[in-house]
Amino acid sequence: DTAVSQTPKYLVTQMGNDKSIKCEQNLGHDTMYWYKQDSKKFLKIMFSYNNKELIINETVPNRFSPKSPDKAHLNLHINSLELGDSAVYFCASSHSLAGGQFFGPGTRLTVL
Amino acid sequence: QKEVEQNSGPLSVPEGAIASLNCTYSDRGSQSFFWYRQYSGKSPELIMSIYSNGDKEDGRFTAQLNKASQYVSLLIRDSQPSDSATYLCAVNRRDGTASKLTFGTGTRLQVTL
Numbered sequence: 001d002t003a004v005s006q007t008p009k010y011l012v013t014q015m016g017n018d019k020s021i022k023c024e025q026n027l028g029h030d031t032m033y034w035y036k037q038d039s040k041k042f043l044k045i046m047f048s049y050n051n052k053e054l055i056i057n058e059t060v061p062n063r064f065s066p067k068s069p070d071k072a073h074l075n076l077h078i079n080s081l082e083l084g085d086s087a088v089y090f091c092a093s094s095h096s097l098a099g100g101q102f103f104g105p106g107t108r109l110t111v112l
Numbered sequence: 113q114k115e116v117e118q119n120s121g122p123l124s125v126p127e128g129a130i131a132s133l134n135c136t137y138s139d140r141g142s143q144s145f146f147w148y149r150q151y152s153g154k155s156p157e158l159i160m161s162i163y164s165n166g167d168k169e170d171g172r173f174t175a176q177l178n179k180a181s182q183y184v185s186l187l188i189r190d191s192q193p194s195d196s197a198t199y200l201c202a203v204n205r206r207d208g209t210a211s212k213l214t215f216g217t218g219t220r221l222q223v224t225l
Contacts, residue, residue: 042215043156048210048211056211098143098211099161100158100161
């Protein structure tokens with residue numbers, strides 16, 4: 001199946017821990033993104049990579065560090081997790097910078 | 113003023129009717145416009161994109177864009193219960209090598225039997 005995939009689907013962890021979320025797309029897209037959707041369902045961009053280069057960093061705390069080992073993968077590492085980090089994190093990809101974005105299934109992060 | 117504004121709803125329409133969803137945006141430099149459908153607990157799904165003024169039709173969906181009024185709408189003809197979801201308007205502005213998609217808060221649509 002051609003798609004954007006994310007692992008894990010659910011992540012429950014304690015405050016202060018470090019965790020990673022992985023994303024892969026097999027659509028051949030050049031651009032990948034991380035979004036956060038909070039409890040009020042507002043979807044906000046965090047990072048964007050184009051051809052492995054970081055092009056958008058939306059005032060996200062530096063506890064969040066994205067890494068793109070190649071065009072098909074964009075991972076998100078979060079240090080020192082806080083209660084406010086609880087949300088659903090979506091990875092997305094697009095063919096071009098102006099094109100529509102295709103979303104992965106999301107990772108529901110719960111920080112206790 | 114929010115960058116992308118939508119009425120949160122719920123918008124309730126009877127089965128078979130036309131559902132009309134509206135969105136306004138503040139940035140006149142916006143270049144591409146999208147509608148996403150999000151079912152509860154699922155990821156946003158791209159259903160329409162529109163890049164120039166006018167109407168664009170795809171099956172039961174019609175997107176309308178008016179850049180002068182900074183207004184985008186989505187019409188769903190012959191609404192079905194399976195159309196019940198939250199519809200997110202998204203607006204893209206390209207600035208050099210960066211391109212940022214800004215979402216509205218979504219309109220919840222309920223199609224009643």
